Amino acid sequence: MYLAIREMRFAKVRYSLIAIIMLLVAFLVLFVTGLARGLAYDNAASIQNMNASHFIMEKDSNHRFTRSQVTEQVLNQAGSVAGHENVQPLGVRMTTMTAEGTAGKLDVTILGMNPEGWLMPKVTEGAAIPSNGSGRVLVDRKLKDSGVIVGTVLLDQASGLKWTVSGFVSHESFSHSPVVILNEQDWQQLQSLAAMRPGTGQSEDGKIYNAVAVQATKHQAEQLAAALPDSEIVTKSDAVSAIPGYKEEQGSLWMMIIFLFIISSFVLAVFFYVVTIQKSSQFGILKAIGTRTAYLVRSVTLQVLLLSVGSLLISMLLVEGMKSVLPDGMPFLLESSTLAYTSGAFIAVSVVGSLLSVWKVTRIDALDAIGRSAA
Incomplete structure (x- = not known):
C-alpha cells in the first residue's frame, strides 16, 4: 500500500488523467443505468406497484393486458381457488382524452379496479373515488403539467364518456402514458359502449375485464392453471415484459451499458499496461533487491481499486447533482440496490482491466530490467 500511494503522489499528472477518464466512464455508466431504470419504471409503474x-389473462393473448378479455366467471373461479380476498378484477384500455379548459389531447391509459381493493394506489391529493356511483376518477400527477386539476372534466374521445377528476395519485403510468383510474361501475359502462362496436365480445352479464390480479403462492398458481385451462397464469415480471416496447427499449439501453463496461475495461487495461511498461526497469530493480512479485501485484491492483472507488464516489455526487436539474418529465431512477450492483460491476471490470498489467509485472525479469536501466 505504501508503494502504491507513494507512486501516485509522485506521478500526480499521470494518475490524475487516468482518474478523470475513469470518472467520466463511471458517470456515464451510472447516468445511463439511471435512465434505463427510469424508463423501465415509467413504462410499467402501475403494474410494478x-x-x-x-395475473390471469386470456389464452393466446401473449401476456398483454390490452389483448386479453376475461369474464366475471373467471374472477369467481379464481377466487374459489386462491381465496376471494386474494383476487381483484383489472381493466386496461389505452385511449385519448381531452380536458375541459385545456388545449391539446391527452394520451392516457384507463385502469378499471375496485376502489376498496388492494390494487388501488394511495391518493396523494384530493379525494378517493367511491365504489358506487359514477363519474369520478383518479389521475396521475403527470397530468398536472397539462393543466388538469381536481374538478377538471375529462372527455374520452373513443366512447364520449365524461368523468370529473376527484384526486391525484403518484407514479402511476402504463406504456409511458399517465393513468386514469375508474371504479368498476364506470369501467363496465365503458365496456358496454365498446361492446357495441363490431368485432368486440361481451359476456352474458356484460362484465368483462382485461385480467384478474392474484396474490398467490407458486402452488396456488399451479392450481389456478389447472382450474382455468382456457386462461393463462402470468407472473408479474412476464406481464411487465410483455408491455409494448418494454423489452426492446430495455434491451437497447442495457446493450449500451454492457458496451460501456467493455470499453472501460479495455481503456483501463491499455492505460495501466502502458504505465507498467514504462516502469519495467523500476519493477526489475525492486525485484533485484528482494521485493516479492506478490507485493508489486498488490500495489498495481491497489492503485486500480483506489482510482476506481474514488472515481465512483465523485461520479455518484455528479449524478445526484444532475438529478436535481433534470426536467420532471425525464424518467430517471437509480435505487440504492441498482447503484450498489452497478458500482460493484464497475469495480470488478476495473480490476479485470488491470489483469494485463499484473501479468506483465509477473513476467518482468530483474536482470533484464537492470540491464536496460544501465544501458
Whole structure:
C-alpha cells in the first residue's frame, strides 16, 4: 500500500488523467443505468406497484393486458381457488382524452379496479373515488403539467364518456402514458359502449375485464392453471415484459451499458499496461533487491481499486447533482440496490482491466530490467 500511494503522489499528472477518464466512464455508466431504470419504471409503474404476484389473462393473448378479455366467471373461479380476498378484477384500455379548459389531447391509459381493493394506489391529493356511483376518477400527477386539476372534466374521445377528476395519485403510468383510474361501475359502462362496436365480445352479464390480479403462492398458481385451462397464469415480471416496447427499449439501453463496461475495461487495461511498461526497469530493480512479485501485484491492483472507488464516489455526487436539474418529465431512477450492483460491476471490470498489467509485472525479469536501466 505504501508503494502504491507513494507512486501516485509522485506521478500526480499521470494518475490524475487516468482518474478523470475513469470518472467520466463511471458517470456515464451510472447516468445511463439511471435512465434505463427510469424508463423501465415509467413504462410499467402501475403494474410494478401492484401488490399482485400473478395475473390471469386470456389464452393466446401473449401476456398483454390490452389483448386479453376475461369474464366475471373467471374472477369467481379464481377466487374459489386462491381465496376471494386474494383476487381483484383489472381493466386496461389505452385511449385519448381531452380536458375541459385545456388545449391539446391527452394520451392516457384507463385502469378499471375496485376502489376498496388492494390494487388501488394511495391518493396523494384530493379525494378517493367511491365504489358506487359514477363519474369520478383518479389521475396521475403527470397530468398536472397539462393543466388538469381536481374538478377538471375529462372527455374520452373513443366512447364520449365524461368523468370529473376527484384526486391525484403518484407514479402511476402504463406504456409511458399517465393513468386514469375508474371504479368498476364506470369501467363496465365503458365496456358496454365498446361492446357495441363490431368485432368486440361481451359476456352474458356484460362484465368483462382485461385480467384478474392474484396474490398467490407458486402452488396456488399451479392450481389456478389447472382450474382455468382456457386462461393463462402470468407472473408479474412476464406481464411487465410483455408491455409494448418494454423489452426492446430495455434491451437497447442495457446493450449500451454492457458496451460501456467493455470499453472501460479495455481503456483501463491499455492505460495501466502502458504505465507498467514504462516502469519495467523500476519493477526489475525492486525485484533485484528482494521485493516479492506478490507485493508489486498488490500495489498495481491497489492503485486500480483506489482510482476506481474514488472515481465512483465523485461520479455518484455528479449524478445526484444532475438529478436535481433534470426536467420532471425525464424518467430517471437509480435505487440504492441498482447503484450498489452497478458500482460493484464497475469495480470488478476495473480490476479485470488491470489483469494485463499484473501479468506483465509477473513476467518482468530483474536482470533484464537492470540491464536496460544501465544501458
